[in-house]
Amino acid sequence: MTSRRDFIRTVPLAGAALLGGRTSLGAEAARLDPKDAQAVALGYVLDAARADKAKFASYAAGHDCGNCLQFQGKAGAAFGPCTIFSGRQVAAKGWCSAWVKKA
Numbered sequence: 001m002t003s004r005r006d007f008i009r010t011v012p013l014a015g016a017a018l019l020g021g022r023t024s025l026g027a028e029a030a031r032l033d034p035k036d037a038q039a040v041a042l043g044y045v046l047d048a049a050r051a052d053k054a055k056f057a058s059y060a061a062g063h064d065c066g067n068c069l070q071f072q073g074k075a076g077a078a079f080g081p082c083t084i085f086s087g088r089q090v091a092a093k094g095w096c097s098a099w100v101k102k103a
């Protein structure tokens with residue numbers, strides 16, 4: 001039989017375990033497929049140099065995910081999370097039309 005005191009001790013530990021699990025899932029997030037419907041809509045490419053400049057006039061040389069405000073990857077990482085494409089990783093050398101200069 002579980003006492004109320006045991007229950008109160010156990011709940012925070014269970015919560016911490018769940019958060020820990022969530023963190024590791026984030027680290028293993030799949031890479032964004034450029035053919036994904038949202039990726040296509042925003043013109044995402046794995047190589048910024050291959051951005052569709054005719055369709056996305058906002059692209060300028062030097063813009064890439066690695067210097068975008070939305071990029072959450074570590075400095076020097078080839079791939080990292082992006083706040084626009086939640087749950088998936090984008091290429092540091094990639095680009096999409098949601099690019100915003102990192103402050």
Ligand code: SF4
Pocket residue numbers: 044064065066068069070071082083084085090094095096097098099100
């Ligand atoms: S929002 Fe920024 S980091 Fe995300 S895919 Fe577009 S350019 Fe890359």
